[in-house]
Amino acid sequence: MYDPSSPFTSATPFKPSQKADFAEERLRAAVQWCELLPGEMVGEQDLVERFGLGRAGVRAALAKLAVTGMVEAVPRAGWRIQPISGALIGNVIDARRLVEPAMAKVELSPEQVLRAREMQSVISALVQSGDHGAAQTASQEYGREVLELVRAGVNPLVGNLLGELWDQSERIVRFLELKGSKTFAVVDAGPLLEALLARDPAAILMQRKSDIDRFERHMTACLFRDDTAIAASSTKQNNRPADNAEPKKTSTGNISEKWETGDDKYFE
Secondary structure, three states: OOOOOOOOOOOOOOOHHHHHHHHHHHHHHHHHOOOOOOOOEEOHHHHHHHHOOOHHHHHHHHHHHHHHOOEEEEOOOEEEEOOEEHHHHHHHHHHHHHHHHHHHHOOOOHHHHHHHHHHHHHHHHHHHOOOHHHHHHHHHHHHHHHHHHHHHOOOHHHHHHHHHHHHHHHHHHHHHHHOOOOOOOOOOHHHHHHHHHOOOHHHHHHHHHHHHHHHHHHHHHHHHHOOOOOOOOOOOOOOOOOOOOOOOOOOOOOOOOOEOOOOOOEEO
């Protein structure tokens, strides 16, 4: 129960809108980092208890995530986390090739330029010291922060699309890592920082193409290494549960190796 006299209580408790925003950020992170696995069925009450969120906030967050395709409502069963399929991976790659060229028009603020220079100096110092492993790690860890700088410097509508595509890319990479693939960085921050600070549109385009090509090669290698049999099927499987079916609960501790056939074949 909320106790305004408690010494541990903030003087400015969360407003309803803030609680909803927090719930959306928390559930988005849970989907992106595969705390909620692709294909998993969840209920609102499950999420309330698991993440310590309010019911109204969870409901609003799920509705917003459904707009981006991260989750989908399944009548009388709950919410299904978007499965990861070959088609999804291909769509993400194609969309990134269409949208990321807009990054060539990025305009960084003086504060963003300062932060970019700080990150670049750390990576450069590690390279010059001969510690290339640490330099690579720093470049990987800075990757998303660099991308967020870019998002803030482009058309807001384009920035939203870029954010969704990078979220999907990171979710796919994380899921494949859980299945045993090697660690992979969605963006190589060092070269991108150099291109951004040089204000060189051609270099930015070349670096983004390089990162997307690298991502595509990694996806192809992961799919080719998966030795799960793909069974032939003459009809497309209907995944909708029966009207009287109980909600399906999938343990987050295990990852099934199943491929489903048809247009919607996916990893679970």
